[in-house]
Amino acid sequence: MVPEQMSSLQMPSFLHGMYSTVRQKTRKEGKRCGEQYLKNSSFPSPHQMLEVPLGEVVMVHEVADFHHERPAWRLYLASDVMSGLYESLDWQNVFPVRDAYEAFCRETAWGALYFATSPTGPVSAARTALRLQAVLRFWEPLRSARYLFNTFDAELTLEELLSASCDWAMDAWCPAGEASVHKRLEMAVKRMARATREDSIEAILRQMPRVLSFARGLKHRDVVADPAFQRQRLTALDPLAFEHVSGACTADLLEKLYDWDRQLGKQ
Template sequence: MPSFLHGIRSTVHQKARKEGTRCGKQYLQDGSFPTPRQMLEVPPGEVVLVHEVTDLQHERPAWRLYMVSDVMGGLYEALDWQNVFPVRDAYEVFCRESAWGALYFVVSPTGPVSAQRTALRLQAMLRFWDTLQSARYLFKTLDAVLTLEELIKASCDWAMDAWCPVEDASVHMRLEMAANHMARATQEDSIEAILRQMPRALTFARGLKHRDVVADPAFQRQRLTSLDPVSFEHVSGACTADLLEKLYEWDRQLEMQ
């Protein structure tokens, strides 16, 4: 793991922002990003923090993977927040070539969670599966130290349920099958995956005034097929959070009619 992601929280923050500035300067010069100056091996069994909610001991040295977001913040500042989205996409492609970068963008997705983009993220992470298995992880529950398989189930169960709805297979196999299905998904494939995930999204929806209407698969299909290509791409991965946002949007539209 890059050395700038290890240490006490304040130090990691400073080092990560500095790395972002360094990345920004090189990107402005030639459109590329520099490799980290120093890589550290994460000893087997060491705990990696992958979500800030579990980082309560700021003065304790730790592997703080979630603070890749600070690198990206420093990168954007170095570019004066110009053309942020293309830079974000380019930096993600760069990061997916490393084990820890690939894992970060799987468990901390940024930008549109489209079927194609999610497939690329999952496929990148799967290439480093054996390397990533040796560590342990803290995600969103305090004191719940997870194996890689448990981390992926906690963070990517929506992808497996939507794109590989089988139970009698390993996490690795389900994830691989889901990624393959996403990579070659047609619009109809995505709609079917979304419809499989809508009941899950509805369990998180609160205060819907037209729940019976927006919960109707026929209504959902009609609204999905009427989306413009860009809007559809943003939800094509069937990510629960994106679908929940759509449910609220449709509910507001019905209220205005």
């Protein structure tokens, strides 16, 4: 697929319409993708691309979608394309298919934004770098729209959307300064793309105070909050488990904190 170069954002027609209509269209698209993938391990381009009028709103998160009966751009329902894709493959070998579909979609502005702002794992440092790099590549067309993310009444610019959805990546890999969101993302991408295991551990430790602020009900908070304990546990992770948290994503690290807390309770 040739990367988009237009200054305005274009999205597939299957992501526009009333909620029920978009859900039907996205599942159908997923099955169409699955059929082609089974034939030749590739994915078809969308039948029709539509231009998003300048300044029009795109819904990026389902919590912001309160008006199902109104036609709208529903980017978050790209998840239904993936569900339809998996169903067409009888849920067999979904992980390599997921990775292939993500790589395919990252060559488009809408796909780049979807995977950068949606909780679709794994969120390793290397995978996050690819996602954010794709967003930076399509910066200008993505700036032409406005976005609804975690509240239904706040229309966000692209910079505000990424500050709300990818702040964890910037905080962990490019701590706050005077730089713009674009510059911080560029620096974060560079650092994540070449990160060693020790680089990732340092980024994770920078994130842990933030992660702990979200943790509730920890029975051994003083222990799991100790940076020395955190470093010891991170160092002991096997390569696959470490890769899963290497991007320093808040949600993944919170899950790991709860795991450690439960393990301490069994000792």
